[in-house]
Amino acid sequence: MRLLAFDGRMGASGDMLLGALVSAGADPSVLDPVEDALDIEYRVHEVDKNGIVATKVDVLVPETDGGDPRGEGHGDDHGRDTDDGQTAHDDGDDGSTGTRRHRVRGTLSSDDGHSHSSDDGHHHSHDHYHSHDHSHDHSHDHEHTHAEGHGPHRTYPEVVELVESMSLPAGIVDDATAIFRVLGEAEAEVHGTDLEDTHFHEVGADDAIADVVGTCLLLDDLDVDRVVTAPISVGGGETTMSHGTYPIPAPAVLNVVERADWAIRGGPVEAELLTPTGAAILAHVAEGVETLPSLSVESSGYGAGGWDFPDHPNVLRAIVGDGGSRLVRDEISVLETNLDDASPEILGSLQETLKDAGARDVSIIPTTMKKARPGHLVKVVVKPEDVERVAYRLAVETGTLGIREHGAGHRWTAHREFETATLDIDGDTYEVTVKVASDADGVVYDRSAEYDDALAVAKETGVAVREVMRRAVDAVATDE
Incomplete structure (x- = not known):
């Protein structure tokens, strides 16, 4: 199985994803369709980051007559209020590093590298850190400059329409639009707006679209079977937006992370390392792992971000x-x-209450305790980072005075996907989710219908639950 693994200990951003993929062996010529569609140019070059040679990918646009590459509608006031009262969102991806498959990138703001803005309208001040590689460098090229914020601030439907117009393979279009949907839903949730009406602002500009579509193309060129990431660092400190000061990670980042399969961690510097766009890419494509999996290394590479830190490349x-x-x-x-004293009602509720707290699986086994008293052994499978929270919930729910932990081990799990089966029963259609288990080679060895979905259909139609489940599994198997 061909595997791509990212090390996210310095966060995630689109430009670093582009650079890492090129450095690991992806062919940058696959980016040509994006350059043609957006009238931008990818500039691939090497930079030194604390002694590590890394690949930097900048997105450039031709300068206008006035020397401002940003285009009509960009404006100079990042974080300004729009006509509907919604706050504009600037990307700021260059302030971080990124990981994994089909990705998104953002922008760094001012030429001096002291501040940048994020998707959710945040303005970040890093007085001690400077972005030398990604700030505007008018001396190196008078015909092109960085594409930060270039182009109109688009809504989600406008971004989808633009991506679909690029004549790209269907899979690339699907991945790119799905990434923007994750980002759009997160922003809409932060501001209480509808997805269709939410403006991406900086994230909907040409450079960010170039990052998202570009990373999808580069990942496709690497032709990997699976993408994983270790826990992603979010940085630390605070971020200021038009509505006030918030701790890092920013609200939009947290909303994206809720949709992800990987974990986050704080540090290692006082700066915003995980941006909304970087998080959105990873949420769509990445499986979370605690540590680097075993693999025979074929190639490796480093993608550079914009900021320079004293002790952390x-x-x-x-x-x-x-x-x-x-x-x-x-x-x-x-x-x-x-x-030995839990009621059947309490035992019956543990599956739900412990899974709500983060448990991955809960088993309750009848047993015989001291003095031949009947009792139950409760076993809970949990991720290491969720142990304390789940243990506390188990104690509160049952009143137990002690909980044993077997320590961090591992389990072997299938690759799981969820498909929707559409059933026609007496002229009406019903949907049932089916879990499909496969190995790394894509060989399916099990399909199981979700019980709650099947039960709801059975109650409404009068068809037996097991019959609904059988029909759902058969429908998915037939479509594969």
């Missing part, structure tokens, strides 16, 4: 190789406790 590392295993190694811990 601002780079994203990408590793490509043979991942070997047919199943996914998932780091876990196991919690367990013995109960």
Whole structure:
């Protein structure tokens, strides 16, 4: 299995994703269709980041007669209010590093590199850090300059229409538009607006679209079977937006992370490392892992971000190789406790309450305790980072006085996808979700219908639950 692994210890951003993928072996010539469609140019060059040679990918546009490349409608007031009262969102991706498959990139703001803005209208001040590589450098090229914010600020439907007009392979279009949907839904949730009416602002500008579509093309060129990322660093400190000062990670980033399969962690510097666009890309394409999986390395590379930090190379590392295993190694811990006085109602509710707290699986096993008293052994599978929260919930729900932890081990899991089966029953259509399990080679070895969906259909139609489940599995199998 061909695997791409990202090291996100310095965060995630679009320009670093572009650079890391090119550095790891992707052919930058696949970016030509984006250059033609947007009238931009990808500038690929090498930079030094604390002694590490990394690939930097800048998105450039021709200068206008007035020397301002940003285009009509950009404006000079990042974070200004729009006509509908919604705050504009600037990207600021260059302030971080990024990881993984089909990605998005953002922008750095001022020429002096002291401040940048994020998708959700945040203005970040980093007095001690400077962006030398990605700030405007008018001395190196008088015909082109950085495409930060160039082009109109588009809505989600306008971004989709633009991407679909690029004559790209269907899979690339699907991935790119899905990434923008994740980002749009997160912004809409922050501001209480509808997805169709939410403006992306800087993230909907030409340079950000070039980042998203470009990373999708580069990832496709690498032709990997699976993409994983270790926990992503978000940085630390505070960020200022038009509505006030907020701790990092920013609200839009948190909303995106809620949709992701990977974990975040704080630090290692006081700066915003994970941007909304970087997070959106990863949320769409990445599986989370605790540590770098076992693989035979074929190639590796580093993508450079805009900021320079004294003790931390601002780079994203990408590793490509043979991942070997047919199943996914998932780091876990196991919690367990013995109960001799829990009522059936309490035991019955544990599946739901513990999973709401973060448990991955809950088992309740009848057992015999001291003095031959009947009891139950509760075993809970949980991710290491969720142990304390789940253990506390288990104690509160059951009243147990002690919980054993077996420590961080691992389990082997299938690759899982969820498909929707559409059933026709007595002239009406119903939808049932079906979980499809496969190995790393894509060989499907199990399909199972979601019980709650099947139960809802059974109640409405009078068809037996197991019959609804059988029909749903058969429908998905037939479509594959």
